[in-house]
Amino acid sequence: MRVAMIGTGYVGLVSGACFADFGHEVTCVDKDADKIARLHDGIMPIYEPGLEDLVAANVRDGRLSFATESQEAVAAADAVFIAVGTPSRRGDGHADLSYVYAVAEEIAGMLDGFTVVVTKSTVPVGTGDEIERIIRALRPDADFAVVSNPEFLREGAAISDFKRPDRVVVGTEDERARVVMTELYRPLNLNETPILFTGRRTSELIKYAANAFLALKITFINEMADLCEAVGADVQQVARGIGLDKRIGSKFLHAGPGYGGSCFPKDTLALVRTASDAGSPVRLVETTVSINDARKKAMADRVVKALDGDLTGKTVALLGLTFKPNTDDMRDAPSLDVAPALMAAGATVQAFDPEGMKEAAHLLPGVVFKDGPYDAVAGADVVVILTEWDQFRALDLDRVKLLLKRPVMVDLRNVYRPDDMRARGFRYASIGRA
Numbered sequence: 001m002r003v004a005m006i007g008t009g010y011v012g013l014v015s016g017a018c019f020a021d022f023g024h025e026v027t028c029v030d031k032d033a034d035k036i037a038r039l040h041d042g043i044m045p046i047y048e049p050g051l052e053d054l055v056a057a058n059v060r061d062g063r064l065s066f067a068t069e070s071q072e073a074v075a076a077a078d079a080v081f082i083a084v085g086t087p088s089r090r091g092d093g094h095a096d097l098s099y100v101y102a103v104a105e106e107i108a109g110m111l112d113g114f115t116v117v118v119t120k121s122t123v124p125v126g127t128g129d130e131i132e133r134i135i136r137a138l139r140p141d142a143d144f145a146v147v148s149n150p151e152f153l154r155e156g157a158a159i160s161d162f163k164r165p166d167r168v169v170v171g172t173e174d175e176r177a178r179v180v181m182t183e184l185y186r187p188l189n190l191n192e193t194p195i196l197f198t199g200r201r202t203s204e205l206i207k208y209a210a211n212a213f214l215a216l217k218i219t220f221i222n223e224m225a226d227l228c229e230a231v232g233a234d235v236q237q238v239a240r241g242i243g244l245d246k247r248i249g250s251k252f253l254h255a256g257p258g259y260g261g262s263c264f265p266k267d268t269l270a271l272v273r274t275a276s277d278a279g280s281p282v283r284l285v286e287t288t289v290s291i292n293d294a295r296k297k298a299m300a301d302r303v304v305k306a307l308d309g310d311l312t313g314k315t316v317a318l319l320g321l322t323f324k325p326n327t328d329d330m331r332d333a334p335s336l337d338v339a340p341a342l343m344a345a346g347a348t349v350q351a352f353d354p355e356g357m358k359e360a361a362h363l364l365p366g367v368v369f370k371d372g373p374y375d376a377v378a379g380a381d382v383v384v385i386l387t388e389w390d391q392f393r394a395l396d397l398d399r400v401k402l403l404l405k406r407p408v409m410v411d412l413r414n415v416y417r418p419d420d421m422r423a424r425g426f427r428y429a430s431i432g433r434a
C-alpha cells in the first residue's frame with residue numbers, strides 16, 4: 001500500500017516509520033522545511049527510543065521518504081493520513097482544528113483515484129463529517145472516503161504500542177475503505193490484534209473515552225493516596241489489592257504528582273467541551289480535570305512541608321522535568337507547576353533531566369540546569385524526584401546524602417521505600433504511604 005502521512009510530529013513520524021517497517025511505501029510530509037532537512041540527515045525532531053534506527057533502516061530500504069510538498073505523495077496514495085496537531089484552543093479548551101481542516105483543503109485538489117483519508121489526529125466527534133464536507137465542496141468529482149483511526153501510542157513506548165497494540169479502532173461505513181484499512185494493518189494479524197470497525201463518530205469518541213477513563217483511573221488512585229496518608233494506609237498495596245480484580249486491572253494505578261503530557265490534559269478538556277456543547281455533560285471528567293490541575297499545583301507544598309514550612313534561601317534539587325520518563329516532552333509536565341511555585345516561595349531550584357532540559361530551558365526561566373543527578377543534588381537542602389527516569393531508581397544514596405546539605409527526599413513517584421530510606425538516615429516523604 002502507498003501511504004502519505006501529513007504531519008511529522010510525534011504521531012505522524014512514529015506511525016509513518018512503523019507502516020514503512022510493515023512493508024508499505026510511506027512518504028512523510030511536513031511544511032517545516034528544517035524538520036524535513038534534518039530528517040533527511042537522520043536527525044529526529046523528538047526523542048523516542050528506537051525511532052532513529054527504525055527511520056534509518058526504512059529510508060535505507062527505500063520504503064520511507066520525506067517531503068515538504070504533498071502533491072506527489074497524495075496523488076499516489078491509497079491512504080492519506082492526517083496527523084497534524086490539535087492543541088487546546090486558547091480560552092475555551094476546545095480542540096483547535098485549524099491545522100486538520102487546512103490539510104483537508106490542501107489535499108482535496110490532489111486526490112487521484114480512490115483514496116482513503118484517515119484522521120490519526122485526535123479530533124472531536126463530527127470532525128470526519130466536516131473533513132468530508134470540505135473535500136467534497138472543493139472536489140465534487142473526487143473518489144474518497146474519510147475514516148477515523150485514532151492512535152493509542154504512549155510516548156516512550158510508541159513503537160511497540162504501534163506494532164503490538166491491544167486493538168486498532170477504525171471508524172468507517174465505507175466498504176472500500178474497510179478493505180484498504182484491513183490491508184494496511186494486515187501485519188498485525190500475526191499477533192491476532194483485534195481490529196474494531198465502528199461508525200466514524202463512534203471511533204472518534206472511543207479515543208476521547210479511552211484517554212478520559214485512564215485519566216480518571218490515575219486521578220482516583222491519586223485521591224486514594226491522599227486518603228492513605230490521612231488514615232495511615234499504603235496506596236501501593238491498595239492499588240495492588242484492587243488491581244488484581246480483573247474488572248479493575250492493575251495498570252494506571254500508580255499514584256503520583258498528577259498526569260501531564262500531550263494527550264490527557266488536552267483530551268479530557270476537549271471532551272468536557274464537546275459534551276457540554278452536546279448538552280450531555282461528563283461531570284466525572286470535569287471533576288477529574290480540576291482535581292488534577294489542583295494536584296500538580298499542590299505538589300510544591302509537599303516540599304515546603306518537608307523543610308518545615310520555610311523555603312527562603314533554601315536550594316531544591318529537582319530530578320526529572322519531563323511529564324514522564326523516556327521522552328523529552330515537557331507538555332503539561334508537573335514540573336511546570338512545581339518549579340515556579342518553589343522559586344516563588346523563595347527557593348533556588350537546580351534541576352537535572354536526561355532528555356528534557358533543552359525544552360525546559362525555555363519553559364522554566366530561573367531554574368539552574370545541572371549536568372547529572374549528583375550535580376543537581378550537590379549543596380541542596382532537599383532532593384525531589386519528579387519523574388521516574390530509570391537512572392534515578394538506583395541512585396547511590398550514600399553519595400546523595402553526603403552531597404545534600406540535609407538528608408531530605410521528597411519522592412513524588414514512589415521510587416524508593418520509606419522504611420529503607422529512613423534506615424539510611426533520610427527524612428523521606430512520598431505519595432500515599434504513611
Ligand code: UDX
Nearest residue numbers: 151152153154155252253254256259260261263323324
Ligand atoms: C497517553 C495514552 O496512554 C495513550 O494511549 C494516548 O494515545 C496518548 O496519551 P502518554 O501521554 O504518552 O500516553 O503517557 P502515559 O504513559 O499514558 O502517561 C500519561 C501521564 O499519566 C503521565 O504524566 C504519567 O506520569 C501519568 N501516570 C500514568 C500516572 O501518574 N500514573 C499511572 O499509573 C500512569
